[in-house]
Amino acid sequence: MFQLIPSDTHFDFLGKRRVAAAASLALILLGVAAIPIRGIRTGIDFAGGTEVQLAFPAGSGVDEARLREAVGATGLEGADVIRFGGGDSSEFLVRFAGEVPATAAAPVDLEKPQVQEDDGELTPEERQTRMAALENGLEERLGPLEVERVEFVGPRVGAELRRDGLLALVFSWAVILAYVGFRFSIRYGPGAVVALVHDVLVTTAVWILLGREFDLQVLAALLTIIGFSVNDTIVIFDRVRENLSLRTKRELEEVVNRSINETLSRTLLTSGTVFLSCLALVMLGGPVIRPFALAMTIGVLAGTYSTVYIAAPVMIWLEERFGGAVPASGPAAARNTKGPRPAKV
Amino acid sequence: MTRRWAMIATLLGVLLFGWVFAANWFSPEERKAHWWLPDAGMRLGLDLRGGIHMVIAPDLAVATDHELAHLRTTLETRLADEKLATKSLAVAKGGIDLELADPAEAPALRELLAEDFDVLRGEEPAEGSFRLTLTPTWQREVQERAMLQALEVIRRRVDDPATGIQESVVTRQGNSRILVQIPGVSVVPDIFKQTGFLEFKIVREAEGTENAEQLLRARYPEGLPEGTEVQFEKDRKTGKVLSAYLVPDAPDITGDFLEDARVQFDSRRSEWQVAFTWNADGGRVFGELTGKNVGKPLAVILDGQVYSAPIVRDRISRQGVITGRFSSQEAADLAVILRAGALPIPIVLEEERTIGPALGADSISKGLRASLLAALMVVGFMLVYYRTSGAYAGIALVANLLLLMGLLSLFEGTLTLPGIAGLALTIGMSVDANVLIFERIREELRAGKAVRAAIATGFDKVFWTIVDANVTTLLTALVLYNYGTGPIKGFAVTLAVGLIVNVFCALVITRQLYALWPGDRPVKQLSI
Numbered sequence: 001m002f003q004l005i006p007s008d009t010h011f012d013f014l015g016k017r018r019v020a021a022a023a024s025l026a027l028i029l030l031g032v033a034a035i036p037i038r039g040i041r042t043g044i045d046f047a048g049g050t051e052v053q054l055a056f057p058a059g060s061g062v063d064e065a066r067l068r069e070a071v072g073a074t075g076l077e078g079a080d081v082i083r084f085g086g087g088d089s090s091e092f093l094v095r096f097a098g099e100v101p102a103t104a105a106a107p108v109d110l111e112k113p114q115v116q117e118d119d120g121e122l123t124p125e126e127r128q129t130r131m132a133a134l135e136n137g138l139e140e141r142l143g144p145l146e147v148e149r150v151e152f153v154g155p156r157v158g159a160e161l162r163r164d165g166l167l168a169l170v171f172s173w174a175v176i177l178a179y180v181g182f183r184f185s186i187r188y189g190p191g192a193v194v195a196l197v198h199d200v201l202v203t204t205a206v207w208i209l210l211g212r213e214f215d216l217q218v219l220a221a222l223l224t225i226i227g228f229s230v231n232d233t234i235v236i237f238d239r240v241r242e243n244l245s246l247r248t249k250r251e252l253e254e255v256v257n258r259s260i261n262e263t264l265s266r267t268l269l270t271s272g273t274v275f276l277s278c279l280a281l282v283m284l285g286g287p288v289i290r291p292f293a294l295a296m297t298i299g300v301l302a303g304t305y306s307t308v309y310i311a312a313p314v315m316i317w318l319e320e321r322f323g324g325a326v327p328a329s330g331p332a333a334a335r336n337t338k339g340p341r342p343a344k345v
Numbered sequence: 346m347t348r349r350w351a352m353i354a355t356l357l358g359v360l361l362f363g364w365v366f367a368a369n370w371f372s373p374e375e376r377k378a379h380w381w382l383p384d385a386g387m388r389l390g391l392d393l394r395g396g397i398h399m400v401i402a403p404d405l406a407v408a409t410d411h412e413l414a415h416l417r418t419t420l421e422t423r424l425a426d427e428k429l430a431t432k433s434l435a436v437a438k439g440g441i442d443l444e445l446a447d448p449a450e451a452p453a454l455r456e457l458l459a460e461d462f463d464v465l466r467g468e469e470p471a472e473g474s475f476r477l478t479l480t481p482t483w484q485r486e487v488q489e490r491a492m493l494q495a496l497e498v499i500r501r502r503v504d505d506p507a508t509g510i511q512e513s514v515v516t517r518q519g520n521s522r523i524l525v526q527i528p529g530v531s532v533v534p535d536i537f538k539q540t541g542f543l544e545f546k547i548v549r550e551a552e553g554t555e556n557a558e559q560l561l562r563a564r565y566p567e568g569l570p571e572g573t574e575v576q577f578e579k580d581r582k583t584g585k586v587l588s589a590y591l592v593p594d595a596p597d598i599t600g601d602f603l604e605d606a607r608v609q610f611d612s613r614r615s616e617w618q619v620a621f622t623w624n625a626d627g628g629r630v631f632g633e634l635t636g637k638n639v640g641k642p643l644a645v646i647l648d649g650q651v652y653s654a655p656i657v658r659d660r661i662s663r664q665g666v667i668t669g670r671f672s673s674q675e676a677a678d679l680a681v682i683l684r685a686g687a688l689p690i691p692i693v694l695e696e697e698r699t700i701g702p703a704l705g706a707d708s709i710s711k712g713l714r715a716s717l718l719a720a721l722m723v724v725g726f727m728l729v730y731y732r733t734s735g736a737y738a739g740i741a742l743v744a745n746l747l748l749l750m751g752l753l754s755l756f757e758g759t760l761t762l763p764g765i766a767g768l769a770l771t772i773g774m775s776v777d778a779n780v781l782i783f784e785r786i787r788e789e790l791r792a793g794k795a796v797r798a799a800i801a802t803g804f805d806k807v808f809w810t811i812v813d814a815n816v817t818t819l820l821t822a823l824v825l826y827n828y829g830t831g832p833i834k835g836f837a838v839t840l841a842v843g844l845i846v847n848v849f850c851a852l853v854i855t856r857q858l859y860a861l862w863p864g865d866r867p868v869k870q871l872s873i
Contacts, residue, residue, distance in 0.1 A: 154693075175821070176820065223828075234813045234814045270781065280719035293766065
């Protein structure tokens with residue numbers, strides 16, 4: 001039998017719960033503190049705006065500075081120019097808030113009013129004309145290029161995606177709270193969900209510290225993390241329940257600690273295989289999918305940690321406070337050791 | 346014996362789904378041609394095959410304004426019938442402002458409104474002045490009707506065979522938006538350009554020079570006659586004014602009465618034109634109009650712009666042509682637009698994502714390579730760590746992927762780039778159930794149980810753990826499906842189907858493999 005993790009560990013995980021909580025809090029606060037410096041960067045999905053991915057033929061010698069200048073010369077001010085995929089790739093992202101401004105349209109369109117009165121709302125036709133003008137303008141200055149992708153998100157849609165995204169996170173937590181409450185005990189649910197909130201906060205904090213951007217993909221990663229991270233928690237809760245029904249006259253904390261140790265190899269291996277998958281995506285998945293993969297990777301790490309150090313302590317605290325389990329020791333011990341009802345039906 | 350049959354059934358099932366999946370490498374035509382290939386196949390999302398994803402919103406405020414304008418006209422007639430004089434009556438800021446000439450007549454007006462205009466809600470900011478707005482119910486009804494009309498018109502335009510866009514999607518998204526997906530195109534087709542509001546007006550006066558407007562207006566120093574306006578014919582490329590026409594502001598007949606429109610080539614004048622046919626009602630109105638106005642020019646106006654103004658030579662009822670220096674493409678698009686009918690209200694673009702085909706192909710190959718690496722690493726790890734049992738997990742993983750892809754093909758699911766990421770994740774997650782089972786079996790073995798008993802207990806004890814763990818992930822996948830659009834939805838689907846298949850593979854296939862070996866044999870050691 002090949003084992004990475006010995007089968008009879010006796011780590012005192014719960015003894016370090018205060019240190020762990022402090023560490024998590026510190027990381028999250030660091031993320032919050034970084035907001036004024038790094039800012040919360042949002043992609044066009046949430047902020048609204050236009051993003052154009054351009055590819056120049058290899059060896060065209062176009063770099064960020066030249067492209068930025070050419071974009072400025074077409075009348076597009078305040079546009080972001082980013083080399084896409086890193087290194088000396090000949091692909092670039094040009095991104096700007098709102099719409100392609102009317103000034104970018106070189107052949108002036110007489111039929112259309114030149115001043116856009118409303119907040120960047122255009123008919124499909126108007127957009128198309130302006131995009132074409134931008135493309136022609138760049139081609140004139142920098143030679144042939146390929147427009148690989150154009151994404152435009154209107155301000156209203158952006159605001160809605162932002163709002164709905166937050167709602168989706170909250171809704172996921174609520175659903176898991178209800179499910180764990182239903183399958184285990186009403187006092188187990190909060191522990192699982194506090195750990196999930198922790199995972200989202202930690203991933204977000206790291207994301208801010210890395211100076212990366214929030215978009216739909218990252219949100220999808222956060223939601224997947226919520227779903228995946230609770231798995232380990234369920235494995236441990238399951239074991240706690242099983243142990244509670246076996247071992248009588250033990251303190252809850254001891255039982256939980258023992259359960260965490262017993263399931264440690266499982267927790268680490270299941271996270272490990274998903275971690276490997278995420279790693280493969282980060283390495284080979286290509287630049288489009290990389291933010292998703294990276295956020296998932298961070299989330300998987302945070303989720304594994306929080307299962308042990310966040311979910312279990314919260315669960316113990318609730319159990320000890322609101323009944324069910326053993327309150328240290330006392331006359332009620334005999335009744336309490338029964339614990340929550342077993343899962344097996 | 347039954348166990349053997351179950352095993353054979355599982356094997357056949359996996360092979361069958363694998364076959365359905367493999368059929369994706371044949372083109373849809375080939376799949377249809379051969380009976381031994383399934384017709385169904387996976388679709389590629391727009392982010393992989395290239396195309397346009399658009400979310401457009403009809404401007405519903407305009408629908409309300411149209412309704413108000415209509416109500417204002419009706420109200421005007423009724424007020425005249427009742428001999429109620431008004432100082433002013435106008436549509437403004439989403440309502441109608443009305444001021445009575447004699448405030449004492451307010452009760453009569455209130456009565457009229459209550460009786461004949463129950464769709465209006467009235468406020469009286471001052472004595473004798475009324476502010477009328479649509480009731481919320483009617484407002485919703487009006488907007489809903491406009492929405493459905495817009496959806497129908499856009500669908501007809503996109504689906505028109507002449508447009509030639511196959512496999513495109515036009516659906517309603519939420520309350521007030523329309524989602525249009527057009528694969529394989531990277532430029533918004535012209536058919537979205539025009540509202541398609543066709544009007545015919547008898548021309549009162551015309552000028553054919555660049556400063557035509559000034560010339561026309563100069564004839565009426567006191568201002569244009571009541572009920573008329575100036576409209577222009579312009580060069581569509583340069584926007585230069587070619588002619589100006591003095592026409593009535595209300596159309597004599599609109600495109601609502603059109604039955605059909607076709608492109609045709611007039612070889613005599615060697616130009617493209619659009620021939621149209623009126624329906625019965627339209628024919629009657631048009632016949633009367635042309636009959637009364639022989640010798641006068643008739644302006645053909647599309648979306649407020651004059652296309653041509655031919656002289657009416659004779660009474661025409663059912664048929665006619667529209668000319669206007671069209672290219673063949675312009676004429677074809679115009680015919681599509683006229684056939685589909687006018688958009689009742691203007692549309693606004695809220696979201697557009699256009700992906701070129703090259704980018705998609707690149708994404709697929711990268712995504713698949715990453716999935717392959719994930720599979721190799723995960724299976725490699727399982728083999729080293731769990732030996733024979735690890736191999737079982739590997740077999741279950743392959744079965745898992747075949748079933749997942751087969752199911753997606755069978756239900757014609759859409760594979761998107763995030764969906765491929767979901768695939769790689771499924772690979773990592775799918776062995777998790779196996780890890781739980783194996784670790785439990787190891788634990789039972791350590792506790793001194795015999796091999797067969799340890800396997801049985803192992804599966805038994807983790808059953809609910811595996812179900813619980815997968816249900817929670819499934820629940821978040823459902824939330825994600827509900828929230829996301831396009832590509833993200835594809836991810837949620839892959840993830841959700843992957844999880845369900847996963848539970849089956851871990852609990853059924855791995856167990857069957859154990860039944861195969863060691864099975865009932867009295868082995869002392871289990872390779873785990």
